[in-house]
Amino acid sequence: MSREMKQKLAFALLTAAAVVVVVPVLLVAGYIIWRGAGAISLEFLLSAPRHGLREGGIFPAAIGTVILTLGTAIVALPLGVGAAIYLSEYARDDLLTRLIRMAIINLAGIPSVVYGLFGLGLFVLFLRCGTSILAGSLTLGLLTLPVVISTAEEAIRAVPQSFRVVSVSLGGTKWQTIRHLVLPNALPGIITGVILGLERAAGETAPILFTVAAVYLPRLPRSIFDQTMALPYHLFVISTQVPGMPMTLQFGTALVLLAFVLSLNAAATIIRSHFRRRRSW
Amino acid sequence: MVTGAMPPTSAQPPSEGTCDAMTTTAVPSKIRVEKVSFAYSNAEALRAVSLDVYPHEVTVLFGPARSGKTTLLRLLNRLTDLLEGTRRSGHIYLDGQDIFAPDVDVAELRRRVGMVFAMPIPLPMSIRANLTYGLQLKGIRDRALLEARVESALRAAALWDEVKDRLEDPASSLSGGQQQRLCLARILALEPEVILLDNPTSGLDPISTSKVEASLHELRQRYTIIAVPHSVQQAARIADRAAFMLGGEIIEVGTAREIFTRPRDPRTRDYVEGRFG
Ligand SMILES: Nc1ncnc2c1ncn2[C@@H]1O[C@H](COP(=O)(O)OP(=O)(O)OP(=O)(O)O)[C@@H](O)[C@H]1O
Numbered sequence: 357m358s359r360e361m362k363q364k365l366a367f368a369l370l371t372a373a374a375v376v377v378v379v380p381v382l383l384v385a386g387y388i389i390w391r392g393a394g395a396i397s398l399e400f401l402l403s404a405p406r407h408g409l410r411e412g413g414i415f416p417a418a419i420g421t422v423i424l425t426l427g428t429a430i431v432a433l434p435l436g437v438g439a440a441i442y443l444s445e446y447a448r449d450d451l452l453t454r455l456i457r458m459a460i461i462n463l464a465g466i467p468s469v470v471y472g473l474f475g476l477g478l479f480v481l482f483l484r485c486g487t488s489i490l491a492g493s494l495t496l497g498l499l500t501l502p503v504v505i506s507t508a509e510e511a512i513r514a515v516p517q518s519f520r521v522v523s524v525s526l527g528g529t530k531w532q533t534i535r536h537l538v539l540p541n542a543l544p545g546i547i548t549g550v551i552l553g554l555e556r557a558a559g560e561t562a563p564i565l566f567t568v569a570a571v572y573l574p575r576l577p578r579s580i581f582d583q584t585m586a587l588p589y590h591l592f593v594i595s596t597q598v599p600g601m602p603m604t605l606q607f608g609t610a611l612v613l614l615a616f617v618l619s620l621n622a623a624a625t626i627i628r629s630h631f632r633r634r635r636s637w
Numbered sequence: 638m639v640t641g642a643m644p645p646t647s648a649q650p651p652s653e654g655t656c657d658a659m660t661t662t663a664v665p666s667k668i669r670v671e672k673v674s675f676a677y678s679n680a681e682a683l684r685a686v687s688l689d690v691y692p693h694e695v696t697v698l699f700g701p702a703r704s705g706k707t708t709l710l711r712l713l714n715r716l717t718d719l720l721e722g723t724r725r726s727g728h729i730y731l732d733g734q735d736i737f738a739p740d741v742d743v744a745e746l747r748r749r750v751g752m753v754f755a756m757p758i759p760l761p762m763s764i765r766a767n768l769t770y771g772l773q774l775k776g777i778r779d780r781a782l783l784e785a786r787v788e789s790a791l792r793a794a795a796l797w798d799e800v801k802d803r804l805e806d807p808a809s810s811l812s813g814g815q816q817q818r819l820c821l822a823r824i825l826a827l828e829p830e831v832i833l834l835d836n837p838t839s840g841l842d843p844i845s846t847s848k849v850e851a852s853l854h855e856l857r858q859r860y861t862i863i864a865v866p867h868s869v870q871q872a873a874r875i876a877d878r879a880a881f882m883l884g885g886e887i888i889e890v891g892t893a894r895e896i897f898t899r900p901r902d903p904r905t906r907d908y909v910e911g912r913f914g
């Protein structure tokens with residue numbers, strides 16, 4: 357085969373690979389929209405399920421997912437960013453640091469159902485949070501930590517070292533430099549990382565199964581010690597546990613969950629490109 | 638931290654090879670470097686360097702590449718603290734106070750001894766914010782005071798007329814020469830006592846270069862200046878006093894006239910006359 361032919365073949369194969377990656381995404385999204393769009397109405401979005409979940413809407417589950425996502429952010433953001441600052445700015449390359457890094461890598465590899473059991477054992481039972489938004493948020497927060505830590509650390513390290521030296525040479529202390537120079541410039545990357553982590557948390561079923569999710573709870577939660585419905589679990593229940601369930605409701609629910617996750621994704625993209633345009637190094 | 642621990646010989650400049658320069662100077666030195674040796678984790682950079690820097694003079698450190706000029710500047714406001722695995726011996730006194738003493742406020746030291754780097758590095762913020770950054774870290778909130786400092790620093794760095802209408806623009810939108818003057822202004826805003834300039838005209842065109850050189854002559858009246866020039870010719874133009882460095886040592890120190898017209902050490906003579914380096 358001539359060099360030119362090889363070149364063309366490689367190009368064709370790589371293009372095919374890229375297309376093959378995109379096609380399922382479009383198929384999944386297209387199929388869910390096609391099957392679920394019919395179910396979407398104000399009533400569906402704003403009312404509670406009725407008649408053994410076979411009728412009505414998804415309002416409590418949708419709100420529950422929003423609340424759990426916020427709760428996850430509240431847990432994962434300070435912990436994750438704090439750990440990232442420590443690892444990138446303060447940690448020496450010693451045994452403790454290596455242990456922390458190993459823990460983070462392992463945290464990322466744990467199956468989500470194990471997080472669920474762990475949350476049940478630690479938060480629900482041992483710390484007596486009960487099956488509650490608190491326990492669920494803590495569990496989802498833990499699950500999200502590795503993503504938040506690694507993206508935040510990357511964003512912090514991407515702030516050029518020379519800026520830090522300048523800040524210190526202008527009489528800044530280490531903490532002032534982090535607080536007033538490094539963090540503001542790393543913020544877009546940190547936010548992107550947090551949102552990516554939240555996306556995953558928003559769609560998880562197993563971790564909330566034992567820690568917070570209710571099969572049927574038509575009213576909204578009143579405190580962080582209440583249970584709540586949530587979209588992924590609701591979808592699981594109506595897809596597997598309810599005989600004679602109308603398919604459009606399942607696909608409608610899936611569509612709302614997908615839209616929520618994709619809008620988080622869009623927010624991350626907008627934030628990133630907005631700051632990238634403003635950034636000046 | 639101005640008075641206190643005066644080293645016993647602080648007012649007595651070193652005599653070695655520079656006697657006649659020193660007899661003309663009765664003022665005590667602003668900075669005294671005493672037998673300072675310094676090594677990075679992987680390389681020795683300074684060997685038993687001694688130097689006196691006098692107030693309201695431009696002291697020039699010149700010599701071939703890697704002779705330790707930047708290292709000496711960085712020691713003077715302890716930027717070398719940022720690196721790990723370095724070794725240092727000897728003493729540096731600022732107004733008679735040991736800058737490595739444990740009770741020294743390093744942030745305050747760096748405000749008193751300001752550094753302008755060889756490469757202009759504007760912080761990723763507006764021109765104004767670059768100038769107020771150090772002041773705000775110091776805790777100054779008073780808007781009127783900040784405004785006044787911004788203007789006076791920009792004027793002193795000969796940049797005010799060019800940027801007064803665009804203070805909110807990102808500092809990175811300035812030209813290289815303007816950025817270099819911005820970095821000088823950023824230090825001046827802190828009202829330092831000593832200014833360290835590492836190759837302040839690197840990458841500047843001849844016009845900007847002469848602007849910077851002219852402003853050095855002005856600045857000398859209010860500050861003590863230590864500069865690393867980009868050439869022997871520039872050294873001769875701006876220096877009141879000069880120290881020739883080679884291989885991490887100061888070979889010879891003296892007034893500009895001595896060093897550039899009748900150096901004592903043959904190595905200085907060769908370098909000044911352009912025979913090596
Ligand atoms: N950050 C650093 N880490 C390790 N070694 C360094 C570092 N900076 C400088 N050195 C070494 O220290 C020695 C002195 O370097 P220094 O930068 O002080 O020289 P210089 O006179 O400023 O040179 P130039 O004219 O090229 O700027 C050199 O051998 C250099 O390689």
Ligand SMILES: [Mg+2]
Nearest residue numbers: 706707708835
């Ligand atoms: Mg240098």
